[in-house]
Amino acid sequence: MTDVNDGFLSEELLSRIHERAAGHDRDNSFFDDDLDELKDAGYLTALVPAELGGAGLTFRQLAREQQRLAAAAPATALAVNMHLVWTGVAKTLRDRGDDALEFLLRDAAAGDLFAFGISEPGNDLVLFGSRTEARPLGDGGYGFHGTKIFTSLSPAWTRLGTMGLDTSSPDAPKIVYGFISRDEPGYTIADDWDTLGMRASQSQTTVLDGAVAPASTVFRRLDPGPNPDPLVFAIFANFEILLAAVYTGVGRRALELGVEAAHRRTSMKAGGASYAQDPDIRWRLADAAIAQDAMNPQIDALAADLDALVDHGAQWFPKLVGLKVRATETARVVVDKAIRASGGSSYFAGNELGRLYRDVLAGLFHPSDDESAHSTVANALLGPLER
The missing domain is CATH 1.10.540.10 (Acyl-CoA dehydrogenase/oxidase, N-terminal domain)
Structure with missing residues (x-):
């Protein structure tokens, strides 16, 4: 190890x-x-x-x-x-x-590459509901029919983890989770990934038209809606912690680039001194560093708790969604401050900071989104809304 x-x-x-x-x-x-x-x-x-x-x-x-x-x-x-x-x-x-x-x-x-086929257009229930049909095949397997979006690794995955709603079994409705294989029929990958940022991920739309998850890969059938099943916790914990790590890494690089630019750029007004000596630039980059430094201990702490099997009970979910929102929003702020400190060259498409500015915006769209996260934390603090 x-x-x-x-x-x-x-x-x-x-x-x-x-x-x-x-x-x-x-x-x-x-x-x-x-x-x-x-x-x-x-x-x-x-x-x-x-x-x-x-x-x-x-x-x-x-x-x-x-x-x-x-x-x-x-x-x-x-x-x-x-x-x-x-x-x-x-x-x-x-x-x-x-x-x-x-x-x-x-x-x-053994070499398989796994991808997520979970997100769907118009499904703001995320894990708690599905627009995809999961049709039982009678042998424990399922055929999936529906559209999945933001399917990262589209050109290369060998196994796609997906879910759909079984409405025909005796105990229906159930949300069914299983894996389909790339070398089996029943799916189409659209060539539709032409985005503002995170372009190399090629997170294309995947249309399932009877793609089969055999019984050996169907690993959960859950009631729709919020569910205490350990799978729901496992997906939330891993997705939110590792997503926070990615965007914190983006912020880290942006800050490095901002510091480099401050040392490289010089001011005619200041007699040729570098912008690293400019009080406003120094304050802006220091402010970015203060925000950036707050993220590493939080990611470390929650990841270590996951390693140690710490039981936060119902508080796990507000901690996880809070981390995701904080990390993605902090990364946006840090990138923005680095660009402001770096001058007009960062506005060019080939500039690395310009690319990071586009990449970091993707953090807005990953679950849990800002509204969902605040609802989760509010419920933990104040209890559920009275109907």
Whole structure:
């Protein structure tokens, strides 16, 4: 196991990934080369326990690595996050005595790449409802019919984790979770990813038209609505912590670029002195650093609690959604301050800060969104709304 103070990904690898990021953004291309190198480095098995053939990292270690990867290439980190979240969900369940997804850990160790086929257009219930039909096939398997959006890793996944609503079984309705395989029919991937930022993730729309999750990969059937099942907690915990790590990494890189620009730029008004000597620029970057520094301890603490099986009970969810909103909003603020300190060159499309400005906006759209997060925290503080 890697020591918590060591970096799993080498600086040389991160440097190569960083050098390619601008080209993938410019060309709207998938990060195949990054993915190959990350796979060769064993990063896709980071959370797979060593006894199952993986690297055996802790959640705390991985959250730190995702910050480093995101600082090098935000879209690469965000897309890889989806695979890492699934392996994290499996590990979270296994750590708590639930082996329903141990097959996923073994398959990840064997080379499978997992993607999320959960988000749907018009579904603000997220995990608690679905517009996709899950039709039972009579042998324990299901055929899925519906549209999934923001399916990161679209060009490369080998297994897609998805869910849909079973309305025809005797105990219906049930939300059904299972995995479909890329080499089986019943799905279409649209070539529709042409976005403002996070372009290399290629999170394309996936249309399911009878794609089959065999019985061996159907691992949960849950009642719709809020559910105490450990799977719901595992998805929330892994998604929110690792997502926070990615956007915190973006903020970290933006601050580095802002500092570099302050030292590089000079002021004619100040007789050629660098902007690092300008009181307003110094205050702005210091303000960004204060905001940025607040995130690392929070991510570390919640990831360590997940490792240690700490029971926060009902407080887990407000802690997790609060972390996600705080991380994504802080990253936006830090990037904005870095741009303000860096001058007009950051407005050009090829400028790295300009790219980070576009990339960081994607944080607005990941669950839990601002409204949902505030509702979760308000319910924890004040109790549910009286109807």
